Amino acid sequence: MNVLILGNSSDIHASHLKQALTQAGVTVDYLDTSLFPTQLRISWEPNNQVGYLKDKEHQWELKDIHSVFWRSFTGVGIPSLKDSQQNRIAFNDSMSLLRTMIKACPARWVNSWQAYEFHKEKPLQLCTVGQLGITIGQTIITNDPDQVIQFAQSHKKVISKPVYGGAHTKVLTDSQLNLKRLHLALSLSPVTLQEYIAGTNIRSYVIGNSIYSAEIRSESLDFRQDAEAELIPVELPEAMQQQCLAITKALYLEWTAIDWRQTPSGEYVFLEANPSPMFIHFEKQTGFPITKELVKLLIS
Template identity: 40%
Template sequence: MGKFIVMGQQEDLHTQHMLEQLKLKTDDVYHFQSHDFPSKAQLSLDLISEQGHAITTVCGTKILLNDIEAVYWRNFSGVSDEATKNNVGSIESLSAYDSMATIRTWMQLGNDTQWFNSWAAYQYHQEKPRQLLKVKQLGCNIPKTYIGNELTEIKKAFLTFKKAIFKPVYGGAYTEWLTSGHLVKEHAEAALRKSPITVQEYIPGTNIRTFVIDEKVVSVEVNSESVDFREDNLSSMHCVNTPIHIQSQALAITKALRLKWTAIDWRKSPDGHYYFLEANPSPMFLATEERTELPITKWLVEAMLNSRH
């Protein structure tokens, strides 16, 4: 058995949970926080012998990259000099970009390390229009969507949809209702000069979250009055059976977006149609386990331990 890395912020609950659970199965588990590189951790890419690619953790343990069987990637916390990247052209800025390029190379090295999940999967999530287009090409339903910063088109979408929501194109904020107050010309044009937005038709119905792990497909219904159930700490969950074609779509989405595991969010309309919202490459799952008793941790740990078999 090879070595395993849990990559995430030290204080993150899921990072600590996966470290603890993997250590119950093997002694070769190590923590890596991207923010420790290059100030406290080392990363070597040896293009001379191509055998010396290695990472050295904060505690001083050197690990050959080819010996890493799997990485659970919970979150990315930048690099040591991340805050200096905005100072374009400075030595500090160049250092930060050098560090990021080195880490990204490791994450896309193409060796046998299995990433849960990969940089490619992460990019699909951060470029949500691309993710939506890819999923639509698979034949899945998606809500009617406008992405951009043309106020006339946003108003047209707002008037066309019975109810409309808006959210960031990249992520990092919750979904909100779109109201006429948001479309006041002076305010809206100022905001749209800063960034585009995603406007979607609101699909009435229920929230369904489908976890896909190592060919296992399980779904929960999330009952919440909030437009974005992620901010509702009082939401309730229970396991549900989804139609065979939705399970097949979930597997196809996972493969197309180059995911090893994921949580896919759907809206199920009153007439039983499922609409894809997003596929998360690093979903939170502890609350789901607690409320439904689904053994997500067990499945994820097993998938990592058996990733090369």
């Protein structure tokens, strides 16, 4: 059985899972797309749907790859070219073949390209989850200063975060509502604003049909910034567990970490579903068998 991990050994989660799979008797290697096209070779024959991957040490036929774990996607590593047009053509050609390989490979992807693409459109993700009948917080994504001010005035406390991701959540301050500053910032990029929801952070890991949840006690607005956050295992109500499975299916995920905010009245508000969450610290603190469940998912 051949299993690939999308990423490389510099990622602690990728190396941790590689070790676990190896101990389970699986042949596992890294698929580092940053080495393509300089060191990684990809071939694809559309007429008979045969494809190959080859690096300095290995060669895999796509049909022989059982599963791929999507840890991190680094795109392609195009050498720097003086001619910008040639550089653009080289990048587009390489990405086209790489995307074809990812989509055409019949292996089980955990998670798929489709899930990865969906995650990049976080506003659409929120909308999709809301259409399932799951509660989401009041949100606006905009680069219109007037809309920002109107939204801020409509809520007692507002948080801001990037539309795509890559930065932490922050409380919107009065200084940020200065018109001159707003016009400058929003002419560069839009922003996501959400009503602040008082309550408790809950994170639910979904692996296949298994669900593991914990309350996260932290003084930080964004608990990812708090190394001292306390993790306390909890059992979600059956209705919430069904919502976890519904979200996972709707977002084309095989596994995910879903972040919730539980209000003082007991209502669960959806915040986000991550298609490639970190899990080692969570597993150590809670004792949940996340690694074991991932190995099982990848070899099933």
